[in-house]
Amino acid sequence: MSRTFTAVRQVRRPEGVPVPEDFAVVTGTAPDLRAGQVLVQNLYLSVDPYMRGLMRREGWARGFGLEGRSLGRVVESRDPALPEGTTVFHHHGWATHAVLTGDEVRTVVAPPGVPLPAYLGVLGGTGLTAFVGLTRIARLQPGEDLFVSAAAGGVGGSVGQIARLLGAGRIIGSAGTPAKVRYLIDVLGFDAAFDYHDASVTEQLAAAAPDGIDVCFENVGGDHLEAALAALRTRGRVAWCGAIAExxxxxxxxxxxxxxxxxxxxxxxxxxxxxxxxxxxxADLEALVIPHIQAGRIRVDQTVVDGFDRIVDAFLGLLRGENTGKMLVRVAD
Amino acid sequence: MSRTFTAVRQVRRPEGVPVPEDFAVVTGTAPDLRAGQVLVQNLYLSVDPYMRGLMRREGWARGFGLEGRSLGRVVESRDPALPEGTTVFHHHGWATHAVLTGDEVRTVVAPPGVPLPAYLGVLGGTGLTAFVGLTRIARLQPGEDLFVSAAAGGVGGSVGQIARLLGAGRIIGSAGTPAKVRYLIDVLGFDAAFDYHDASVTEQLAAAAPDGIDVCFENVGGDHLEAALAALRTRGRVAWCGAIAExxxxxxxxxxxxxxxxxxxxxxxxxxxxxxxxxxxxADLEALVIPHIQAGRIRVDQTVVDGFDRIVDAFLGLLRGENTGKMLVRVAD
Structure with a gap:
């Protein structure tokens, strides 16, 4: 088994929109494992908007590579609790391999009918963000009307689908292309959707929700938040998750x-x-969502970029909104 | 007993800052009481910033005059539960008299050592606003640091004093004159205070609270809110009560x-x-505050304008920030 790994490092702070030159590919050989360590071959890596924020911090490099939610398989083990072949979730992404200890991983066993990458999407941090924002922050009640910005993205798509399971009233989304608008309505079953380029967000949201909304799940900020504040009814809530606009x-x-x-x-x-x-x-998210995935009522939508060497392209494409659903990089099967 | 009353009506919608010509004085004679009604001679009337917002609405006139929190004395009664001499709180202000029914009034019996006007201040809607904002909205915890904007006003002064009773850490206030800044520190016992005219609110708040704040009680909006957002620590709260700036x-x-x-x-x-x-x-407010008023630890600060004929001056002066503490109009003793 090869012990050669490839990783991507951040080599400088991006100015404005990141460019490929902000990153460098490094290769090396994994060190011999100490007791308690495992060598993980990564299968899927997640790229997420929040990473852009982390790139402003000092000292972001960690372990082999950069932080990121990842799914991998144990290929060498000095931890009896994590035998070879175990599938694990961890945060040491942006690399083909990671050397980890038991407290850095969570074992993942996908039930029948649940694709493994769902654990980076609707069953991972993405879906958990949607679920927590709706239930604990906005406290969405059955029948309440919802607006989701960046609705065709990973979090947004999970918000729309989970809100339906929670009994939301009308679900309205914004997106950045006509194809995404069609996807929201035709595929994810949104009640209304619009392209924020077509006219002011405030006008379009008012037209889509003439009687107002109760909850906004905010992924964008700026003019989207302004539109939501105008449309919200008395005692409405904004669960503010992201501000990709800034x-x-x-x-x-x-x-x-x-x-x-x-x-x-x-x-x-x-x-x-x-x-x-x-x-x-x-646990509450899994209990709610897994049966619906198995029944085909929840879609595990993702845009998969194949090959670790394309991870920077995937991340930059994400920032340009090129994905529909969760953006993933497939490193190996 | 005279049945002649004087009232002030709004005769047009103010454009921008209200002017005296937006109001008119009317006089009349109270009608004979029907069963269940009482005639109330007003003693104290409250003028409050929120009234400016109401003046944009249509159909604001109500009863004899304009809405406003008031304390009065029953001078004629056809309700056995409200005999002559009863002191009552009601919402039909902007007049010397009001004809009311029992469901429109609340009987007020001030305990020893509690001045009656306190029921328009720290024990009235003003104090209740402060108490609710701190306890139910911001959920201030003992030891947490607080910033209050417009701190020398009625609500702001109550916020500072009630926050102290609740065990707040550092209490910082903004105000609009050097005299008010001194009042906050010397009289109300704020830990720090500044005049928002002196420099940017963000800079002054950062200097007064270099380690940040946990809670902001917001009465102003605009640059004050910006300063608070900059100073708030993780999981900080803003209880947003007023936006006198707009x-x-x-x-x-x-x-x-x-x-x-x-x-x-x-x-x-x-x-x-x-x-x-x-x-x-x-009830919780009264239980907390009354013993401290009686012990002299809570000040019932107010700016009293004498004479009903000066109510418009009092209201316009309030909007200009001429009051320290609660702004009241004394109609009779």
Missing amino acids: YNNPEDPPAAPRNLAEIMRKDLRVEGFGVRDHLDAR | YNNPEDPPAAPRNLAEIMRKDLRVEGFGVRDHLDAR
Whole structure:
């Protein structure tokens, strides 16, 4: 078995939109394992918008490569609890292999009818973000109407599908291409969707939800948040998960909502959250979603980029919105 | 007993900052009471920033005059439960008298050592707003650090004093004159205070709270909110009560915070609220505050304008920030 690995490192801080030159490919040979360690061959790597934020931090490099949610297979083991062949989830992505200890991995056993990559999507951090935002932050009630921005992305698509399982009323999404709008309506069953390039988000959301909304799951910020504040009914909630509109330019954010005082006037609640504080919700997510995946009522949509050497392309494509559903890199089968 | 009353009516919608010509004084004679009615001679009337917002609505006139929290004395009664001499709280302000039924009034019996006007201040809607914002919305915990904008006003002064009773850590306030800043520190015991005219609110709040804050009680909006978002620690809360900075010009609000995505980045919660949804908290407020008023540890600060004929001046002065503490009009003793 080859002990040669390939990894991608961040070699400088991106200025604005990241470019390939911000990254470098390195190769090496995995060290001999110490007791308690395993060598994991990665199968699928997740690239996510939040990584753009991490790239501003110092000292981001960790282990072999850069942080990222990953699924892999144990190919060599000095931990009896993790024999060769075990499938594991871990956070040491951006590499073909990782040397890990038991406390850095979680064993994954996909039930029948559940594809393994779902554990990086609707059953992974992506789906957990959607589930926590809807249930613990927005506290969506049956019958309540929902707006999701960036709805065709990994988180957005999970939000729409999980909201339906939770009994949401009308589900409305925004996306960035006509094809994604069609995907939201025809494939994911959204009640309404629009392309945010077509006209102001405020106008389009008002047209799609003339009676208003109760909850906004916010992945974008800027004009999307302004539209949501205008459309929200009294005591509406915004679960604020992402602001992809400003990840690349935090010092020059998009126009801030001018109608912010709607929060006060309509007794709204706008709450940011991170899934890291809610990992205990995973069991509830799995109990809700797995039967629906097995029954074909939840789609595990993903855009898969094949080959580890394309991980930087996948990440940059994600930032350009080239994915529909969760963006993954397939390293090996 | 005279049955002649004087009232002030709104005669047009104010454009921008209200002017005296937006109002008219009317006089009349109270009608004979029907069974179940009482004639109330008003003693104290409250003028509050929220009234500016109401003045944009159609059909604001109600009863004799305009809505407003008031304390009065029953001077004629056809309700056995409300004999002459009873002191009552009601919402039919902006007049010297009101004809009311039992379901429109609440009997007020001030305990020894508690001045009656406190029931329009720290024991009235003003204090209840402060109490609810701190306990139910921000959920202030002992030791947590607090920033209050417009801290020398009625609500702000109650927030600072009630927060101290609740065990807050550092209490920091903003105000609009050097005299008010001194009042906050010397009289109300704030730990730090600044005049928002002196430099940017963000800079001054950062200097006053170099280690950040946990809670912001927001009465102003605009640059004050921006400063709070910058200073708040992870999982900080904003209880958003007022936006006096934009009451006069809702179509041209002040610069919106450019750092709004801090809500997402720091898992903040920004929540608007109205005291009308929390009237059941009154008993808890009274239980907490009354003993401290009686012991002299809570100040019932107010700016009293004498004479009903000066109510419009009092209201316009309030909007200009001329009051320290609760702004009241004394109609009679």
